[in-house]
Amino acid sequence: MLLLAAIPLLVLQQAPDPDVDWDAEFGVEAEIRDSITGELPVEPYDRSNANAGAAPFAGDSMAAHFNGQPGIRRVVDRLVDLNLADPRIAAIFAGHDTVRLRRTLFEQFCYILNAGCDYTGRDMRASHDGLGSRKGDMNALVENLQAAMGEEGVPFAAQNRFLSKLAPMSGDVIER
Numbered sequence: 001m002l003l004l005a006a007i008p009l010l011v012l013q014q015a016p017d018p019d020v021d022w023d024a025e026f027g028v029e030a031e032i033r034d035s036i037t038g039e040l041p042v043e044p045y046d047r048s049n050a051n052a053g054a055a056p057f058a059g060d061s062m063a064a065h066f067n068g069q070p071g072i073r074r075v076v077d078r079l080v081d082l083n084l085a086d087p088r089i090a091a092i093f094a095g096h097d098t099v100r101l102r103r104t105l106f107e108q109f110c111y112i113l114n115a116g117c118d119y120t121g122r123d124m125r126a127s128h129d130g131l132g133s134r135k136g137d138m139n140a141l142v143e144n145l146q147a148a149m150g151e152e153g154v155p156f157a158a159q160n161r162f163l164s165k166l167a168p169m170s171g172d173v174i175e176r
C-alpha cells in the first residue's frame, strides 16, 4: 500500500536541471584564492604579534634547536600533514584553508621560537571559534607536534619548553 502511494511521487520527481547554477540561486559567493599566495580571503582583523598568544623566547638557542627557519618550516608542514591524515582530528581541518594555515602556523612558531618572524595571523580565540575542538583533539594535535619535532631531531628539553608556551593557549583553542 505504502509502495503504491510512493509511485506518483517517484513519477513526479525530476532530475535536477544541469544548467542551473545552484550557488547563484542560493546566493553562495565563490571564494577565490589569491593568485600569488594561493590563500582564501579572511574577514579583516588587526595584525599584531600579540595575536601569537605567547611571548617569544629570549636568545637564539630555541631557534637553533629547531634548526632555524627551515627546520621550523619542516616541523609545521609535517604537523599539518599528520593532522590531515589523523582520523581523530582530520574532520576538524576539512574545508579550511591549509595554505594559509601552513603560513600562519609557521609564522607563529617562528615568532615564539625567536627565529626572526612576525606573526600576521588571527588570535587563537578568533581562529578556533566555532571549530568545536575538545581536550582530546588538543591532545591528538600535541602528539602529532611531538612526532614532527622528534623527526626534526629537536631535543626533548626544547620540545617541552616549546609545548609549555603553547599549553596556556588551550583555553582559547578548545570549546568552552
Ligand code: HEM
Residues within 6 Å of the ligand: 089, 092, 093, 096, 097, 100, 101, 104, 105, 108, 120, 121, 122, 123, 127, 128, 131, 133, 137, 138, 139, 141, 166, 167, 169, 170, 173
Ligand atoms: C595550542 C594549540 C594550537 C595552536 C598554537 C594553533 C595555532 C593555529 C594558528 C596559528 C592558526 C591560523 C590562524 C589564522 O590563519 O589567522 C590556526 C587555525 C586553525 N586551527 Fe589551530 N592551533 C592549535 C590547536 C588546534 C587544535 C587542537 C585544532 C583541532 C584539532 C586546531 C584546528 C585549527 C583549524 C581547523 C584552523 C583553521 C581555522 C580557519 O581556517 O578559520 N587548532 N591554529
